[in-house]
Every structure is written in structure tokens, then in C-alpha cells.
Amino acid sequence: MSLRQYEYALAVAEEGSVTAAAELLRVAQPSVSQQIRNLERELGVDLFARTPTGLVPTLVGRAFLREAEAAVNAARRAKAMARAGADELVGELVVMAQMGLGTRQLPGALGALRRRFPRLEVTVFEEPNPAELERMGRRGVIDLALVASTCEEGAVDAHHLGDEEFVVVLGDEHRLLAEDRVGLAELAGEPWVRFDRDSALDGVLRDVLREHGLAPTTVARASQTATAVRWAAHGLGVTLVPASAVPHGHEHLVRPVFPVVSQPVIAAVRRGAGRAELALLELLRQESWSRSAVLMA
Structure with missing residues (x-):
């Protein structure tokens, strides 16, 4: 037929x-x-x-x-x-971001991409589980991903965009709001708002707490960074998130920590990338990824 x-x-x-x-x-x-x-x-x-x-x-x-x-x-x-x-990008671009990465930068780049190529359809997923992200990458579902590290050598082209600095979020009347920067040791005994156990973000938090000898009391777990920030803001407990993941209106409750906690932001682009992926990568490069710029945004 x-x-x-x-x-x-x-x-x-x-x-x-x-x-x-x-x-x-x-x-x-x-x-x-x-x-x-x-x-x-x-x-x-x-x-x-x-x-x-x-x-x-x-x-x-x-x-x-x-x-x-x-x-x-x-x-x-x-x-x-x-x-x-042949003249204009059309079709679908699938983007995935590890939870907490590029929360402010990715929307700006995607907005510019849509204005440049209005017929291009973009689907974005925020994936808290790095194992699931890796599985989707192996299946060829993802065109571009924002990750802290790449797992499969040779499967993607990795582009280091910058670094995300982590900040602590405190309750509205917390004693440590008087400080310009909070020492991690000062958070001993604090209740913590954490993230899903299998998420990369909770892995970062777990490692930081272990390295500084902190035995946290976990009072809640959230599946989204914005939720964790809002719960911390209401005094449920403190939390640690990438600076760009702090929702607007909560910046006054945020403090940098020392020693500095940060993680790289890597754009993992599938091999043989087309014009759409490369255009988004270039727009992401134009976003501000410096620590000071993110913290003052």
C-alpha cells in the first residue's frame, strides 16, 4: 500500500x-x-x-x-x-533540567528561543531523580539537559555553563538573619526541610551535612525547590537550595553559607545535535551564571 x-x-x-x-x-x-x-x-x-x-x-x-x-x-x-x-526551525525540542538547576536562567533562554523561532515547540521537564534522567538520555528522548555531572561518557557533548552557589533559607524571624553569611556549623540542631531521597538535590544536602558533622532532624521532604523555600520561610525548618532556585519575594530570607557550597551547571547536548539544540545552548551561554550575579538577581 x-x-x-x-x-x-x-x-x-x-x-x-x-x-x-x-x-x-x-x-x-x-x-x-x-x-x-x-x-x-x-x-x-x-x-x-x-x-x-x-x-x-x-x-x-x-x-x-x-x-x-x-x-x-x-x-x-x-x-x-x-x-x-529549511528556513525556520519547526518540530519539538525536549529539554530536561535536574531539579534546582538554572531555575532563572533556563526560562530566559527558552523565552528568547521561542521569540526567535515561534513555530518550534519546546517541552521542558524538571527531573529530581538522576537515574531516571540518565535512562531517558539513553533512550534518546532528551535533546538537551541541564545537569551537575554527566554519567555516560561519549553519549553527549558536555558544556560547562557556570556554577550554582547554594544558599540557606531561613524563617522570617530566624536569629541568623542578622548575619551577612551563615556558617554551616551554626546550623547544628536546626530542623531541616529536605528533598526526595533519590533526588540529586537531596544528595548534595546529605553530603554537605555529613562533611560538616551535622546530624539533621528532617521535618519535611519536598519534591520542588520552591515548595521547600516556602516551607522554610514559614519557619518549618531551614533548607539549602541553589541561589537561582529562590522564588521572587523570598530573597530577604536567604543567606550565603561558608564554606561555600556550589555545583557546576553542565548543558548535556545529544551527539549529532541539530540547529534547535545548538541555538538553545548559545542562548544559555548568554545567561549570567556567575555566583555574585545570581545572588544579587
């Missing part, structure tokens, strides 16, 4: 005769008749009933024609998108 046969069958159904269908398609009548016969022979069914008033789709013919129309329309859309793509 071919799309041409589908088009011939749809034309016959629309016009009610082979002659009219041939005129519509601007082809010879015998060609249409032969293609319809070949199609019915291959399917093993009659698609049309011959009546005194013309050709009428049979019950099975109507079912077939619905699917044939969908296939022809899909092929036409694909062709149109391919032709448009």
Missing part, C-alpha cells in the same frame, strides 16, 4: 466515481481504476460498492478511509514542516 493509493481512494469516495476522481487528481482514469483494484486485492476486501448512482464506500471501506485520511494528512504536515524547516 502507498500514500498515492490512499489519495486515489479518498478522491473516489469524495467524487463518487473513478472518472471524477481522475479529473480531480489530474491523472488518467485507467490509472485510478488500476490503483483501486490493486488496493482492494491487497486488502482482500471491497472498499466500494458499485451502485447505479456511483461508487459508495462499504462499511469496511469507511473504516479504512478514516485511517487513510489521517495518514495522508500526517504525511502532508510532515512534508510542510520539513520544507519550512
Whole structure:
């Protein structure tokens, strides 16, 4: 079966005769008749009933024609998108960000990308679980990912964009708000708002607490950085998040910590990247990734 046969069958159904269908398609009548016969022979069914008033789709013919129309329309859309793509980016770009990374920078870059290429569809996922992110990368689902480290050598091209500095979020009346910078040792005995156990963000927090001899009391776990910040702001406990992940309106409750806690931000772009991925990568490079700029944003 071919799309041409589908088009011939749809034309016959629309016009009610082979002659009219041939005129519509601007082809010879015998060609249409032969293609319809070949199609019915291959399917093993009659698609049309011959009546005194013309050709009428049979019950099975109507079912077939619905699917044939969908296939022809899909092929036409694909062709149109391919032709448009020669001058303008079209299609879908799938982006994934490790939770907490590029929370402010990624939206700015994506907004610029959409303004430049309005027909490009962008789907963004925030993935807290690095193992799931890696699985999706191996399946070829992700075009570009923001991660703290790449796991699979040779599978992607890694581009270091900058570093995210972590900050502590305190309650509205917390005693440490009087400090310009909070020592991690000063957080001993504090209750903590943490993250999903299998998330990369909670892994960072766990390592920091262990390295500084802190045995935290976990009072809550959040699956989103914004949620953890809001809970901390209401005094439920303190939390540690990348500076750019602090929602607007909560900056006054944030303090840098010492020793400094930071992690790299890497754009992992699949090998053989197309124009869309490379355009987004360039826009991400133009965003501010310096620690001081992020903290003062």
C-alpha cells in the first residue's frame, strides 16, 4: 500500500466515481481504476460498492478511509514542516533540567528561543531523580539537559555553563538573619526541610551535612525547590537550595553559607545535535551564571 493509493481512494469516495476522481487528481482514469483494484486485492476486501448512482464506500471501506485520511494528512504536515524547516526551525525540542538547576536562567533562554523561532515547540521537564534522567538520555528522548555531572561518557557533548552557589533559607524571624553569611556549623540542631531521597538535590544536602558533622532532624521532604523555600520561610525548618532556585519575594530570607557550597551547571547536548539544540545552548551561554550575579538577581 502507498500514500498515492490512499489519495486515489479518498478522491473516489469524495467524487463518487473513478472518472471524477481522475479529473480531480489530474491523472488518467485507467490509472485510478488500476490503483483501486490493486488496493482492494491487497486488502482482500471491497472498499466500494458499485451502485447505479456511483461508487459508495462499504462499511469496511469507511473504516479504512478514516485511517487513510489521517495518514495522508500526517504525511502532508510532515512534508510542510520539513520544507519550512529549511528556513525556520519547526518540530519539538525536549529539554530536561535536574531539579534546582538554572531555575532563572533556563526560562530566559527558552523565552528568547521561542521569540526567535515561534513555530518550534519546546517541552521542558524538571527531573529530581538522576537515574531516571540518565535512562531517558539513553533512550534518546532528551535533546538537551541541564545537569551537575554527566554519567555516560561519549553519549553527549558536555558544556560547562557556570556554577550554582547554594544558599540557606531561613524563617522570617530566624536569629541568623542578622548575619551577612551563615556558617554551616551554626546550623547544628536546626530542623531541616529536605528533598526526595533519590533526588540529586537531596544528595548534595546529605553530603554537605555529613562533611560538616551535622546530624539533621528532617521535618519535611519536598519534591520542588520552591515548595521547600516556602516551607522554610514559614519557619518549618531551614533548607539549602541553589541561589537561582529562590522564588521572587523570598530573597530577604536567604543567606550565603561558608564554606561555600556550589555545583557546576553542565548543558548535556545529544551527539549529532541539530540547529534547535545548538541555538538553545548559545542562548544559555548568554545567561549570567556567575555566583555574585545570581545572588544579587
